[in-house]
Amino acid sequence: MTREASQTSTTADRARDAKAHAIAKAKAIAPDLAARIGSTPKTPFRGDPDIFGRLVEDHDRHRALLAMIEETQGDSEDRRALFEELTRELKAHAAAEEQALWSSVLRDPQTTDFARHAIAEHKEIDDMLADLAARDMSSSGWLQRFASLKEEYLHHIREEEQEQFVAAEQRLSSADLAHMRDVFERRKKAEKAAAQIEKKIRLKD
Ligand SMILES: [Fe+2]
Ligand SMILES: [Fe+2]
Numbered sequence: 001m002t003r004e005a006s007q008t009s010t011t012a013d014r015a016r017d018a019k020a021h022a023i024a025k026a027k028a029i030a031p032d033l034a035a036r037i038g039s040t041p042k043t044p045f046r047g048d049p050d051i052f053g054r055l056v057e058d059h060d061r062h063r064a065l066l067a068m069i070e071e072t073q074g075d076s077e078d079r080r081a082l083f084e085e086l087t088r089e090l091k092a093h094a095a096a097e098e099q100a101l102w103s104s105v106l107r108d109p110q111t112t113d114f115a116r117h118a119i120a121e122h123k124e125i126d127d128m129l130a131d132l133a134a135r136d137m138s139s140s141g142w143l144q145r146f147a148s149l150k151e152e153y154l155h156h157i158r159e160e161e162q163e164q165f166v167a168a169e170q171r172l173s174s175a176d177l178a179h180m181r182d183v184f185e186r187r188k189k190a191e192k193a194a195a196q197i198e199k200k201i202r203l204k205d
Contacts (some may be wrong), residue, residue, distance in 0.1 A: 014047030026064035035064040043161040050177035059157040075138035092192035094122040100184035134199035
């Protein structure tokens with residue numbers, strides 16, 4: 001095997017391990033449920049040691065939680081536990097991502113719009129989570145509303161991985177990227193410990 005080929009397989013292994021690790025974290029909440037996340041959009045960042053690899057690992061964990069909630073029935077213990085975990089994960093991830101990454105990206109005029117776009121979608125997702133938390137989990141409409149959140153979130157993370165992270169990476173040094181990962185780790189833990197489940201019906205559908 002040439003050196004180049006062996007490096008390629010190492011990168012592929014790292015990406016596969018990172019994805020499996022992320023799915024296992026989601027599965028720990030409800031081990032009997034399948035996490036059918038299917039194929040994930042291609043990204044060069046999966047398995048990277050810096051901030052973007054860390055963020056993609058969370059995204060894969062979220063993809064698994066979203067898929068597992070779709071396997072639940074009615075107002076069940078699994079649906080409650082998974083939805084609470086998803087809410088705390090998404091809120092903590094978004095807040096820590098804003099503090100570690102988007103705040104710096106926002107200050108650079110070349111990338112301001114990319115950061116603004118990601119942050120605006122965080123608000124939208126937060127509102128959808130609060131709306132779902134306020135609605136009856138046993139009604140058949142709940143899963144339909146949940147499907148809209150899933151679509152919105154999958155769109156958000158695909159766009160981050162394929163557009164906003166790509167643009168941000170070009171403007172950041174490798175020291176920035178390593179430092180940002182540390183900040184993200186610290187902030188995510190603190191934000192998750194403090195995350196509150198809000199309940200608020202959206203006035204507009
Ligand atoms: Fe985000
Ligand atoms: Fe993200």
